[in-house]
Amino acid sequence: MRTLLWTLVVLALLAVGADRAADWWAEREVATRLAASQDLGSTPDVDIAGFPFLTQALAREFGEVSATAEDVVVRSGDGELRLARLRVTFTDVTTDRDVSRFAAGRGRAVTTISYGELGRLTGLDVTYVGEGRVRGSREVTVAGQDFDPGVTVRPRLTEGAVRFVDAAAEGSLPPAVTAVVQAAFDVDLPVDGLPYDVRPESLSATTSGLRLVLVGRDLSYAG
Structure with missing residues (x-):
């Protein structure tokens, strides 16, 4: 009985390890492809929510994926607007097998234009x-x-x-x-040309800067 118990524990740990490894790989792959498709200056930090990951991956459907990019530059004409941080949350996400296509039913981005x-x-x-x-x-x-x-x-x-x-x-x-x-x-x-094809929805002045919320629907990116 003890041997069986330890075997089950080891198998569970291996399964969790495999799940986390696959999640890590997918997050890196999505981050790399988003950086390329959105012409970001740096690779975003991607987080795929939900556990286990592998069941979502097999279905190629994910409830929520977030991407946070640092030092985003928005160019317009001869000028540019610099954003210290841009975070976008995607919902109802689907991908193909190698994550070369990334689609989302909705995206909501938040950023702050500093004073x-x-x-x-x-x-x-x-x-x-x-x-x-x-x-x-x-x-x-x-x-x-x-x-x-x-x-x-x-x-x-x-x-x-x-x-x-x-x-x-x-x-x-x-x-x-x-x-x-x-x-x-x-x-x-x-602010209409920010990455991810999200569009401005609201603006508010806060103590830390101008907080901007942007949204997009039926989004699709190919890397």
Whole structure:
């Protein structure tokens, strides 16, 4: 009886080990193919949810797969938007036998545009001031006099781009002074060309940056 018990334990451990090894291989394979098909600067960290893995693999159907990429660059025209991290969660996933094709019924991505990145793009010192508004400031010299004007704006998602609206100048500085800062916010940040064919759904200003949620349906990638 003891011998049979130990045999069953060993077989169970081998089965679990084989399952985890197959899961590891599949995650690496999906990550490599997504990096190539989505033109990512680095290989994403892929996690295939659910256990056991092998039963899902045999059916070639997976309930949930997530991919997290670091240092994602979105190029548009002559400019680029840098995202420190982009995480996408796929549901209702199917693949072919060698994982060369990856399809998902739905994808939901979350990323944050940092205030440091907004500062790089606008030339301003950008901070969050609450109630969905952000503040930009910079030193301005007008008629030989130095000023440090501040302007608050509200980020808005419009036609696949982040825009800044409802500008309000702080204090009672001359319009020519605050206009310099306000003009710096007159930029569009295209977010309609992010990887994975996901499209912007919502935008919110938070203490850590502009949180962007994107979604896509009936997605398919070939690596």
